[in-house]
Amino acid sequence: MASSSAGKSTNLYNGVPTTRTSPLWADPLCGELQILLLKATGKNTLPSNPFVVSKTIQAVTDRDFKDARPQRDENNNLQYVIHIRNKEYVDALLGIKSLIDKTPVEITYHPTLNQRKCVVSCRDVIDMAEAVLLKELADQRVIAIKRISRMDPTKKELIPTPTLILTIRGTVIPEYINFGFIRAPTRNFYPNPMQCFGCYKFGHTSKKCRTKIQLCRNCGQPHPELGNEETAKNFICNAPAFCVNCSGNHPSTNRKCPAWVAENNITKVRVDQGISYKEAKQSYQTKVNGSSFASKVQERLNFIKSTGCNRCKCNCTQPNPTPIIQTVSTPIVNQPDTEYTISTSDSRN
Known part of the structure; x- marks a missing residue:
């Protein structure tokens, strides 16, 4: 069973808030963060020329738009993850069917990054089926519901609890979920x-x-x-x-x-x-x-x-080791047989 937090849910992605960056009256375009996925359709592959993809996207958004990140899928096919907040641009991108070089593509909401999970509890709906709840909460962007059950110690069977794990479409978890006129606060879901x-x-x-x-x-x-599925089922390690x-x-x-x-x-x-x-x-x-x-x-x-010791990786604790004076008799150019000294910070006694 997955655990959940008792605290308030957070709306962050890569440490950046996914909620609206400014009030609606101040900026009606920069709303909630949306994450889209661009990939080729059928057996086609995206062109290796990155400018074809960038010009296609910038044609319906903005010439300065740059938040599209290339990545590879499980089959090593190239695709792009697009981060965008402007709802008009989102609608325009979702309508693209081909690149400027006629490569057929599709742009959809990212199947994993563009959805969040949260936990909510409501005792008034404990007897309602998940399918019925999903239909009632669809207008609040709920796309999946999983009820948490617990084991009854006396009957040895699972019984439902009022706690639900909701999957929300988008990157923003609502502060509350409305079950009719009942407003239930959300909290983080921890897998x-x-x-x-x-x-x-x-x-x-x-x-x-x-x-x-x-x-x-x-x-x-x-x-x-x-190594065998049949024998692994009944295997007991002693x-x-x-x-x-x-x-x-x-x-x-x-x-x-x-x-x-x-x-x-x-x-x-x-x-x-x-x-x-x-x-x-x-x-x-x-x-x-x-x-x-x-x-x-x-x-x-x-x-x-503090020690003057930078020659070793030891845990030297002797402070300020006394320098050792070494006397060397070596000829120097133009000064034959001249005696000179070299001062070192060697801590040998």
Whole structure:
């Protein structure tokens, strides 16, 4: 079951608010952020010439419009992700059927980036079916509903709860959802950490796992039985539990595992701040470690300043090492047999 926040929902994407950037009366065009997807239709591919795509988009928007980012799909086909706030431009882009070089294309709302999830609770609709609720909430941009259930300890069966996970079309989560005249506040939805069920590491799924080896979730070792779907269903591992993420004596899917807890907190940072997984992980690690890379650099500079030691990577604690005077008798050009000294900051005794 996915967890949810008790706090207010946030509307951020890459750390930037997705809501209207200015009041409607001041700027009727720059509204909510919309994310579109441009791709070729059928067996066609987009042209390698990037100017063909840019001129097509700028022809219906603005000559200075530049927020279209190329990317590759799972089949390595080129496509473009378009970020735009002007509703007139959105409507114009959705109507494009071909590029200026006649390549057939389609522009649609992005299937994943242009939708958000939130959590809402309303006891008055606990007995209503999800399909009925979806029809009633369609005018509030709700495109999918999932009711959270819980296990009844006495009857040993799932019972519905008043909590719903809503999928909203667009990048902005409404502050409230109206169930008739009942206004229910929304809050953030936090998905479970992404964990591979092949190698049981975090950050990717089994479909994109590079190891291609099915490990046991209990002991972390490969078993021949796990390579076959039929034998894997009834396989029970009796080996001692071992976690591949923290080396603890518990299964790799244990939710009390320190690695799982950390990944869950990183997910909350990612959702709350509307940033990427990489940025959220860096932010969380900085918070946990109590220092950032910049502070580490400053700490090193202070150490060099106080000790004068910049020649080694040791944790030297001897302040201001006494320089050693070495006497060298080496001839110098035009001054034969002249004795001179070299001063070093070597801390050898």
